[in-house]
Structures are given as C-alpha cells and as structure tokens.
Amino acid sequence: MDYLQGLNEKQKEGVLHTEGPLLILAGAGSGKTRVITHKIAYLIEEKRVFPSNILAITFTNKAAKEMKERVEGLLKGRVEDIWMGTFHSMCVRILRREIESIGYKRNFSIYDSLDQKTLVKECITEKNLNKETFQEKPIINIISSLKDDMIDPDDYINENYKDYYRRNVGEIYGLYEEKLKKNNALDFDDLILKTVFLLKSDERIREKYQSKFEYIFVDEYQDTNKSQYELIKYLSGKHGNICVVGDEDQSVYGWRGADIRNILNFERDFKGAEVIKLEQNYRSTGNILDVANSIIKNNTERKGKKLWTAKERGQYATLKINFDEKEEANFVTQKVIDLIEEGKYKYGDFVILYRTNAQSRSFEETFIRNNIPYKIVGGLKFYDRKEVKDLIAYLRLIQNPLDDISLRRIINVPKRGIGASTLGKIEKYTSQTGESIYGALLDLDKIQGLSGRARNVIKSFTAMINKFLAMKEIMGVRDFIEEVVYSTGYIKELEEENSVESQSRIENLKEFISVAVDFETNYEGGTLEDFLANVSLLSDVDKTDERKDVVTMMTVHGAKGLEFPVVFLVGMEEGLFPISRALDSIHDMEEERRLCYVAVTRAEELLYISYANLRTIYGNTTYSLPSRFLKEIPDDMLKICKNDQRKEKQEDEIEYEERTDIKNRFEKKVNLKEDIQIGSKVNHKMWGMGTVVQIKKVGEDKEIVVAFENKGLKKLLLSIAPIEFVREVR
Ligand SMILES: Nc1ncnc2c1ncn2[C@@H]1O[C@H](COP(=O)(O)OP(=O)(O)OP(=O)(O)O)[C@@H](O)[C@H]1O
C-alpha cells in the first residue's frame, strides 16, 4: 500500500474519501498536492479505475508533468491515459474533437494577446472610433473579464446602452467575436468558454464527457474563475466525484477574474460535499512558518487557520537593508557564493522571488559577473520574439488557412514584394465577398487592379503554401518545421543581412527547431496541431529551460505550488511589494498580502528578505519606504543583517539589531512641507541643487520630480528624500 504511506491521518482520509465532492482546504505546504497524487495512484491501483477516466487539473503544464511523474513513481505503470493538464490544455483536447458541432473547424488557431490586439485594432478602425478614447489594451481587458464572467456582447450593450464608451466597447466586442469566427480562431478565454458552451448546449457531448470523467481533481482551486467553475460543475455533473484542493490565503489571481468565492461556497454548490482541513506544514521550519503566519493574520478576508510544523525551529529569517538595488544584488550574490562554499547547498536550491519581472536584471548582471548559473522563469519571452512569432504564424496559416491574422503577418516575410497596397486591394475584395485572404489569393483572377508582377509573386507564395499543406500530411513535425524555416527563404534573408542581430535571430529559429525535437520525444505521433496548441498553451512558468542545478529567478506569482530550500525575497518596498496600484484599495492590498504569504511559504530552510532605499526601475530612480509587510513581522522573528557583508561571514557574528531604524523610517509621519510647489528650489544630499517640476499626491505623501542641475530629472518621495528647501531671498 505504497500510496497511503507517507501520509498523515487527515491526508489518508482525503485519499480514502473517493466518492462524492471533497474540498481539501489547507495552508501552504500542508500536502494538498501530495494528496491528489496519492489519491490518483490509489484509485488506479486499489479501486481499479481506468486512468482514462481520471481528470486532474493543475496550475501549469509543468506541474502536470511533475504530477504525472510522481503518480508513475507510485504505480510503476503507465499513466499516459490520465487527462492531466491546465484548464486550457484540457479544453483544447475537448474542442479539437468536438468544436465542429458549433460551427468551427477542428484546426482552429489559438490567438495570443498580440493577435487579440491586432483584431481589436481592426475593429476600432472599422467602426471609425477615436483611437485616443478607444485603446486596445483596456478594451481587451474588458472583453476578457466579460468572457470570464460569461457575459456576451448583446447583454453588455443592453446593460450599457446609455454609456457611450461602454456601448461602443460592447460593439467592438461583438465585431471582435465575428472576426475570430471568420478566422477560425479562438482566444484564450474562448477555450474555456466554448467548452462550457458545448457542454451546456449539446447533450450528447455533455453525456460523453460526464461519463468519461469519473474522478476529477483540481489543484489551486482558489484561483479558478467563473467559467472554470462552470466547467467543472458540468463535467462532474454525473459522477459527482470532484476533489478540489486549495487555500484561500493563496488566492492571487483576483486581477484575472479568479473568484475566491468558488472555494468559500464549495459546500453550498456541491451537494453533500465534505471538507477536510490539513494543518501540519511539512515544508518549512518553525521560524519561517511564524513569519508567514504573522503576515497573513493581518488579512480580514479569510477563514483563519493556523499552520504548525514538526520541523525544527531552524535559522531566523534575515532582513537585509540596502542602499540601492545594486547592493541588494551584491548581497544575494555573495550569500549564494558563501552558502555554496559551505557545501550544504547546490545552485538548484536557491530561488530569487520578486514582484515584477523587471527586477531580475540587476541579479542577472552580478550573477554573470560571478559565474553563477541561473535561469529566469517567465521573463525569457522566447516565444514573443519576432522571428519566432513569424515562424509560428507560418505554421498556423498552414494548419488553418482561414487565419487571416497569421497570413497578414507573413505574406511579406521574408520580403517578396507583396506590399501594403497590394494587400489593401486584396482585402477590399475579401471584405466584399467575406472570403478569407488565402481563399482570395487562390482566386486571384477575380481581384481587380493588381499588377502583373504582384500576381506573379502571389502565385509563387500560394504555390509554396500549397506545397506545405501537402507536406504537412506526410512529414513529422520536426522535419516539417525545418522545411518551413529553410524553404520560406527566411534564413537566407537573415544570412544575407549578416548583422549581429540577424545572427541571433537565426539562432532563435534553430532553437525553435529544437523545441520541435523535444516535442517529438515527448508526444509520440503528435501532429502539427498538437505542437502549435502545445506552444500556445505554455504559460510563462512553463517557458523555461529544464536545466537543473541553477539558481531560479521568478515572480512570486510564478512560484505558486513550488518549494525551495533557500528563498531570497527581494524588493520589499512600498509601491513595489505591495505594488503601487494596490495602495488605495483594501481588497487589492489583501491580495498583495496573500502574495507575500505565498512568497514566504516557498522557503524550506532559509529565508532572506531585502529591500533597497533607492531603486532605479523602468528608468526612474525613486526613494522608497520599506514594505508594510515587514512591519507586520514581530521584531524577534527577523534579524537584521549588518551592512558590511564581510562581517557576516560567520553566522554567529551577525549582530542582532533593534529594528527601530525601519520602524522609525516607516512611521516617520510625512512632514508635508506644505509650501512645496512647482518651481521650489531644493538641495539634495548627493545630487545638489534642483528645481521641482512636478508634484503628485501619493497617499499621505507626495511624489516630486526634480530637475537637478547636473543630474537631470529624478523622481523622489517627499517624506524621505534627503533634501532641504532653499528659500530664495527676494
Ligand atoms: N505526510 C507527509 N509526510 C512527509 N512529507 C510530506 C507529507 N505531506 C506533504 N509532504 C511534503 O511537504 C511538501 C509540501 O507538500 P505539497 O506541495 O503537497 O503542499 P501543498 O499543500 O500543495 O502546498 P502549496 O499550498 O504551496 O501548494 C512537499 O515536499 C511534500 O512532499
């Protein structure tokens, strides 16, 4: 009975409760994910459930892969048939089989945020709306949240017909939907929405999947949104064996529509639900857990629970105060070097957690200088690079020739002389006939006003695409992609350009081929469609190299569910963590606090927290106050690390210092210096004389921009900037 070993009584209860709805509600590191893994093994081995009747939804594809490996380890058997993956990847699987019944083709494209932007822009232009008032990004956000809440364009328009902006956004949304359909494409939200729609409206399909999924698991349930909730409600409608695990204290995707009520209302929504609470934490030492508890207890929007651990007290969490982000990076770097030298840890044991991706740069610089191997999770953006996107657009067009967005992207890449005016003529024609652009290109004789030369290049373009269409059927994914890369002439164009940049773009295209190689090893017999879906569905967290023994850098959001022996939680400053946009809202502030709790609870043995008084980020230099979350940690739980790093080589040499320094700084009531105004002269301790050119209220404080005589513009927080006012004698 392998699968019950290594579980406590409560966890066992969770595993053995196989029939009916079950909520496992428990704090970080209490073994929720472990219960799912063991339970799946138990069902297969003991209850003789077919793997294909199990569905397990994880937060990332990577988590799914890990879970699969664990289950495999427990069973020593094949677990290929379990449906394990994210909400999105599961929906793609269903849609590829079923979407024809709602009028799409099975080879639909999946549009990412850039494609969405292009589409929304088209809508705005077509509707002749003012581009200042109607900007793509906010509109995409509105559309996305409407979709999460399952509100369709007509309802939104009806609700808001008196509101000029919203009514028009509703109309853009409607047009956007039409365009997606015409391109045979779905955006990310659609993947869930259309699946729900299928299950709701088509009895045959509903029955099929309800019967199939006898047992359903959802990890990180606190981060599901409305449409995801509907989805599992439908899927579990027949057997009712739905086991969700989550922690309301770790709900950190409110901004993306996640609804904490899903977890709080589980018992009401799923009849006969049982709730199991786990209270023992197996991940962190006592001292780390105390820090986590002391922070999260300041939230009001929670059920309230306390975690305990049987682990040793361990080392105290350490706070390092830095002059600027460079000193912070040096501190972390030196710590890594020292701990490695001591021999107890390896690079793979360390993680640097920050609130925003932009913070990684200073650590990268010092790591490179010191030859410390590292990887950045999420910030890499390999798939956002132009050449990679171009190549993907080719593949998408070949997979789905109705995809106008992709076609437009590459019709003249590499340059083949199909310019904007030629394309304009073609699109004029398609807007009359309603055909796809590619369809029109095949029907070239019907289009007026094209030059003979244009016709020729278009013909060789369609001949090439047609050739690809035929080849796709007979070639493996990897060979096929290689063929596309070379025979489009893209590589050749880059080679001729022969610049440093074009070289690195060639490298990236080659790297993309190795992505295809990986794919072929992992998905035997996978098609181009599978490959593309796979690429689209990689979340930021998944888009990382798999090298093992390197330091990881990632955002706190990306770290959910993970654990590391040593955690550096950096950039703990007001306005950064908590992030500035949360400063005015209690609700958002609580989400930031939960995020901070997630960060601290990733640590197993050592936790280093740091902040910088002066930080340059996005090109601006600002003074900051230490994060309010630091103030919430009692003095005796956190020891201050002395500034001079040399001094703290030996652990016991570290001096414990009263934290009056931070406290004073934090509580120092802002002396508002009421008479400050634009034009006031100031003298700064380091930067000398300057003139105030901008003043903005930030909470009780003010942010000022000062033009220094020798240093240019700097942004300062009035309360803490080391400045004096210089009164001019009139
Ligand atoms: N009963 C147990 N005995 C020993 N170790 C355990 C036990 N339960 C869980 N663990 C270990 O504790 C760690 C945390 O478990 P797990 O990741 O499942 O927690 P979780 O509740 O899912 O955490 P999070 O909320 O961060 O997702 C893992 O290393 C896991 O292997």
Ligand SMILES: [Mg+2]
């Ligand atoms: Mg977990």
